[in-house]
Amino acid sequence: MQSGLISNRSYLGRSCPACGTNNAGRSIMSTPPAESEPFETLRKYWYGFFKDKRFFAYDRCKTCGMLYCAQYFSEAQLTDLYASMPANMEEVSPGSLARTQAGYFDQLQRNAALRGQFLEIGPDTGLFAELCLRNGTFQKFWMFEPNAGAHAELRRRLSGADVEISTAHLDLSIVPEGAVTVAAMIHVLDHIVDPVQFLRELRPKMAPAGIILIVTHDESSLLARILRAKWPAYCLQHPHLFNPESIRRLLASGGFEVTSTVKSVNHFPLSFLAKQAALVLGARAEFPALARWEIPLRLGNFITVAKPQLSVSD
Numbered sequence: 001m002q003s004g005l006i007s008n009r010s011y012l013g014r015s016c017p018a019c020g021t022n023n024a025g026r027s028i029m030s031t032p033p034a035e036s037e038p039f040e041t042l043r044k045y046w047y048g049f050f051k052d053k054r055f056f057a058y059d060r061c062k063t064c065g066m067l068y069c070a071q072y073f074s075e076a077q078l079t080d081l082y083a084s085m086p087a088n089m090e091e092v093s094p095g096s097l098a099r100t101q102a103g104y105f106d107q108l109q110r111n112a113a114l115r116g117q118f119l120e121i122g123p124d125t126g127l128f129a130e131l132c133l134r135n136g137t138f139q140k141f142w143m144f145e146p147n148a149g150a151h152a153e154l155r156r157r158l159s160g161a162d163v164e165i166s167t168a169h170l171d172l173s174i175v176p177e178g179a180v181t182v183a184a185m186i187h188v189l190d191h192i193v194d195p196v197q198f199l200r201e202l203r204p205k206m207a208p209a210g211i212i213l214i215v216t217h218d219e220s221s222l223l224a225r226i227l228r229a230k231w232p233a234y235c236l237q238h239p240h241l242f243n244p245e246s247i248r249r250l251l252a253s254g255g256f257e258v259t260s261t262v263k264s265v266n267h268f269p270l271s272f273l274a275k276q277a278a279l280v281l282g283a284r285a286e287f288p289a290l291a292r293w294e295i296p297l298r299l300g301n302f303i304t305v306a307k308p309q310l311s312v313s314d
């Protein structure tokens, strides 16, 4: 056997990302599970939506209820995979994406004053940040977007504002302590391998009255229960998945207190949904005639709003 194959198969062993214990039972896995295959084989499954899918087995922590992969890609493997990542959900029309983001923004508006300093992790081309710019009076935008290909469009959307764009994803050292009034993470926290460590870095950057808005998949959703291993969020890009209770516990470990969780509405063209339905059934089909119809669905995502726990120093 070649030694390269052995090193390619060496994935990272993980304890529970929320509570740190190693007491978990198998919840769900693909057949075969990703950890039984070499890295080069998994590369082609990274983008998802294959008839046969691969993901690392998800275990349920018996201590805190968190759903997570006890084996996952190493940091070097992830850097390699994310470097060749295309834009998210490119089949979904810009209009659908904008309406979905508007729903997230509506939730932000209900919970936060739109002023001070706005920080977003993974803003992509800045759809959400632009809503915050147009509808608020933020004086500073901190954008952490590792995909440099999105920066030009991001800069254009936020033109006229005081913007700092960084390719760093998890290094917030350029942000002053106590500065951030609103932080947004839309489909980010279920990608970060050590979310508690990241939240502990974010916590001191928050103003005492600041809020964070997080959008994640909901592994306790009806859709997840119906589709089981075919639920699209079980995939190589998610080392763990949340439900409203497990995210509350994880945020508490990171220094934040949840103030609300609500199911979010996603807007999808019917053509996209029909194609996904066909894939779940094992067929490949296109439905261009349905593209102009769009429906709002609660597709197993939820929005969490949280505030920093007050510490003695506040």
Ligand SMILES: [Zn+2]
Pocket (backbone or CB within 6 Å): 016, 017, 018, 019, 020, 021, 061, 062, 063, 064, 065, 066
């Ligand atoms: Zn746990």
